[in-house]
Amino acid sequence: MVENLVIVESPAKAKTIEKFLGNDFLVKSSFGHVRDLFKKSISVDIEKDFKPNYEISSDKKKIVNELKKIAKEAKTVWLATDEDREGEAISWHLVKALNLEEDKTKRIVFHEITKTAITEAIKNPRGIDKNLVDAQQARRVLDRLVGYELSPLLWKKIKPALSAGRVQSVAVRLIVEREEDIKAFKSTSSYKITANFEINKDNKISVLNAELPKRFKTKDEALEFLNRCKSAEYTIISIEKKPAKKSPAPPFTTSTLQQEASRKLGFPVARTMLVAQQLYESGKITYMRTDSVNLSNLALSMAKKEITESYGAKYVKIRKYITKSKSAQEAHEAIRPTYFNNQSIEGDISQKRLYELIWKRTIASQMSDALLEKTNVNIDISTTQEKFIAKGEILLFDGFLKVYLESSDDGDSEAKKGVLPPLKIGEKLLLQEIIAMERFTQYPPRYTEASLVKKMEELGIGRPSTYAPTISTIQKREYVVKEDREGYLRKYNQISLKNNIIKEEIKAEKTGYEKAKLFPTDIGGIVNKFLVQYFKNILDYNFTANVEREFDEIAKGQKIWNEMIKDFYSPFHNQIEETLEKSKKHSGERLLGQDPKTGINVYAKIGRYGPIIQKGETEAEQKPKFAGMKKGQSIDTITLNEALELFKYPRNIGEYEKEEISVAIGRFGPYVKHKALFYSLKKTDDPASINKERAVELIEEKRKKEKEKLIKEFKEDTSVKILNGRWGPYISIDKNNFRIPKDKDPKNLSLKDCQDIVKESKNTPKKKYTRKPRKS
DNA sequence: CAGTGAGCGAGCTTCCGCTTGACTT
Secondary structure, eight states: OOOOEESOOOOHHHHHHHHHTTTEEEEOOOOSEEEOOOOSSSSSETTTTTOOOEOGGGGHHHHHHHHHHHHHHHHHHOOOOOOSHHHHHHHHHHEEEEEEGGGGGOOOOOSOSSSHHHHHHHHSOOOOOOHHHHHHHHHHHHHHHHHHHHHHHHHTTTTTTTTOTTHHHHHHHHHHHHHHHHHOOOOOEEEEEEEEEEETTTTTEEEEEOOSSSOBHHHHHHHHHHHHEEEEEEEEEEEEEEEEEOOOOBBOOHHHHHHHHHHHOOOOOHHHHHHHHHHHTTTTOOOOOOOOOOHHHHHHHHHHHHHHHOGGGBBOOOOOOOOTTTTTTOOOOOOOOOSOSSOOSSOOHHHHHHHHHHHHHHHHTTTEEEEEEEEEEEEETTTOOOOOEEEEEEEEEEEGTTTTOOOTTTTSSSEEEEEOOOOOOOOOOEEEEEEEEEEOOOOOOOHHHHHHHHHHHHHHOOOOOHHEEEEEEHHHTTTTEEEEEEEEEEEEEEEEEEEEEEEEEEEEEOOOEEEEEEEEHHHHHHHHHHHHHOOOHSSSSHHHHHHHHHEEEHHSSSOOOOHHHHHHHHHHHHHHHHHHHHHHOOOOEEEEEEEEETTTTEEEETTTTTEEEEEOOOOSSSSSSEEOTTOOOTTOOOHHHHHHHHHHGGGGEEEEEEEEEEEEETTTTEEEEETTTEOOOOOTOOTTTTOHHHHHHHHHHHHHHHHEEEEEOOOSSSTTEEEEETTEEEEEEEEEEOOOTTTOOOOOOOOHHHHHHHHHHHHHOOOOOOOOOOOO
């Protein structure tokens, strides 16, 4: 029997808090939300003021029962969930799910996990803020209505199992539109002029690099300029020095951590979150899903101590950062090390690297500015009005740079600036070389997972807990793919002036290379076009910001939640009905041309399972023929010849063991079929030219692998096999698989043993198997 | 990790935000 039950969201937090409270406090965790709208249907009663139909989430039944039991016996139940909209709702749902009595239930909040903060909170309990809960209900119901009415519309109009929602559809839109911008982008070129001067001081030779602030539009202009420089004199006419400073970046939020881990460590956002979770659970960092840049007073004093001890007092500068993002709910601190004196930690390599990144960023955020001196040297050219400028930069005091420098998305476009040699006004300079290099304007950058998160945060779309899942959803739905793209060589002109001789050259550079970028698929493009056409309001980049304003009004008690939903729903539902009636099926159909043999039309479009080629008319008496498109082919770019090529499958390429071998292209790529068995082609194999010898090789290779998988088989019954699989050994009978109990040795099982195991497992009721989302 | 196709059809798919262990085919 416990006096007091405290409930928080996360077990790691529960563990920490328990230490601060006495023996008469038991701290448990709810593991997030315990109730949600019933999953199978829309579960909002439109006729009855949008009354939500909640159920205990299936994975929370156990914990709810456990909490119920403890709560019944406890004298007081303290609901200590986060102080934001979702946190308040979790507490309210707990009251409902656990049947908590009002007079023994208390709501408390604290912003820091310290003994004082918690005991202070216990002294100042309050009731549940129903307005805030209603704001959450409005958010929840709106998302359900949008998601569960739009998605079925897509099933009808485009393809089954698609999805749409307030957050994911806008994320897809960003990627589709960026790709359109890139397609429409016309690159132009201009000539950048740089000069090198030789400086000879006390027999020490160094080079001064300078640049013309202006660029020339054409090669002729650049040539003309270089010609004029032939006989010129170069004189330093002024040297300007000015102080500058650099300030550190604020501590990490979920979004900035994902961005930096992507740039500096090359982590996809899901990996960052997984590793951060491990660090959090082992007590090494604070909570990793946060939108706050705030550090607690305790953290600030730890930082001060650590910086003073490691770098000296002049490196300390305590700063309070303010969260810019309007949508921030700030229920947590920024992401920081729990103990600042741990500069590194034990753990695997990912954990070590991510921790180090967090440690450096946090420490740097409380360090002094870096002080610089920037120098501009203006160099006169006697034969023209133009001036060269040489730029230098000296670090006077490193400050936070001693520890950490944030990287940027645009790479190192800025030229390296360093220390200039000693120079004086009036000094004549000796020219080594002037180079006029053709430079091209760059198309807007494609999104990486992390830069998409950054953009979503700017638009206020999604929350720290959903950035990574959203990105994996839009990939799972095949709206976008994360891919590398080979670059190509681009020619450019370069003109140089050296020893009074002008030389023209054509050089080549690699460009267009993309690494782990997000590209829209055909389906992504078609779904987006459909949604933007018929649901412009929902796909609007400001939609979330606008409804958030209304949620805030509900939270303040200025608006009734179901009235807000009603105002939204009636026009929205009309839109759904109207679209259902008016719009045609969107298949993205494109006429490629006519089959030269028959003159029949050939189309590229989206089929039930993805992009396909159709030969003939859907309405025609003679049913059309279909062929799936290969990976990498797209409705937009496939040519008639490539399309006709696809109808050459399945193709017979010979006989093996008296049975035909054929090649075809399936859902998972090209494959070889032999005796009703399938063998995938390797990436290096070309289905158009693969021969019998290679096909046999593939068949034998797979047979060998199968053999290695086989632990035991039985002469008496060849349908029963003991195999080694992903989760260890198992028994396979026809197409059914069964686990082998841990206490049995798979090698020594008899046929009878196997049959017993099968019988046993058939008798025990199967647990519902929920499939893990595919890895992104 | 392995899995390998359809235009008759039944039944299914789907949202966003909280939070971690499931222990399978």
